[in-house]
Amino acid sequence: EPEVTQTPSHQVTxxxxxxxxxxxxxxxxxxxxxxxxxxxxxxxxxxSFYNNEISEKSEIxxxxxxxxxxxxxxxxxxxRSTKLEDSAMYFCASSSRRDIIMNTEAFFGQGTxxxxx
Amino acid sequence: xENVEQHPSTLSVQEGDSAVIKCTYSDxxxxxxxxxxxxxxxxxxxxxxxxxxxxxKKDQRIAVTLNKTAKHFSLHITETQPEDSAVYFCAASKGSxxxxxxxxxxxxxxxxxx
Numbered sequence: 001e002p003e004v005t006q007t008p009s010h011q012v013t014x015x016x017x018x019x020x021x022x023x024x025x026x027x028x029x030x031x032x033x034x035x036x037x038x039x040x041x042x043x044x045x046x047x048s049f050y051n052n053e054i055s056e057k058s059e060i061x062x063x064x065x066x067x068x069x070x071x072x073x074x075x076x077x078x079x080r081s082t083k084l085e086d087s088a089m090y091f092c093a094s095s096s097r098r099d100i101i102m103n104t105e106a107f108f109g110q111g112t113x114x115x116x117x
Numbered sequence: 118x119e120n121v122e123q124h125p126s127t128l129s130v131q132e133g134d135s136a137v138i139k140c141t142y143s144d145x146x147x148x149x150x151x152x153x154x155x156x157x158x159x160x161x162x163x164x165x166x167x168x169x170x171x172x173x174k175k176d177q178r179i180a181v182t183l184n185k186t187a188k189h190f191s192l193h194i195t196e197t198q199p200e201d202s203a204v205y206f207c208a209a210s211k212g213s214x215x216x217x218x219x220x221x222x223x224x225x226x227x228x229x230x231x
Contacts, residue, residue, distance in 0.1 A: 033218065042222065105163050108161050
């Protein structure tokens with residue numbers, strides 16, 4: 001069964017450093033998302049991406065965050081200058097096959113645990 | 118935007134008993150309600166979902182109900198087993214054309230006591 005893959009599984013970075021989290025969505029999906037889950041809390045929407053541009057973003061997704069689809073397969077989340085409060089699990093997700101334009105579930109990757117020290 | 122409330126935050130049941138988790142949502146335009154099970158340190162896994170044109174759906178020991186008028190939806194797990202222990206999230210989405218921005222509830226930590 002196809003799945004969303006994320007790398008790395010765990011990233012430790014110093015405060016103020018830039019990090020890039022990588023995701024490979026399911027190959028024929030059209031919509032891509034990033035979510036964040038601070039330890040012990042709920043999963044929160046960050047941003048969605050469609051047709052090479054951001055379609056929606058939350059108030060969490062400020063100027064320190066950016067997303068990119070640099071090639072036909074990868075979808076990245078960049079945090080320019082990490083803060084301690086950015087420590088969380090970041091989940092990538094994708095939805096909707098090209099040949100089925102209808103409500104379908106979003107498939108989640110296994111997550112990247114980001115620790116800012 | 119959408120707001121999803123979930124209760125209880127923790128739930129302990131004896132093995133074999135039933136567990137019920139309840140959620141409410143605020144946006145009447147939401148039309149898709151997935152439920153996710155998340156084990157410690159892992160991704161949310163879809164266990165069942167229901168669409169707004171359906172009032173109830175069942176899959177083996179798991180059932181979901183939806184009351185659109187009251188904006189309530191619930192997860193029912195019967196004959197609970199220790200492996201059902203996890204955090205469960207309800208969610209709501211008003212996706213169209215395959216867009217699925219999901220708003221999660223606050224989660225319920227279910228503990229099934231053997």
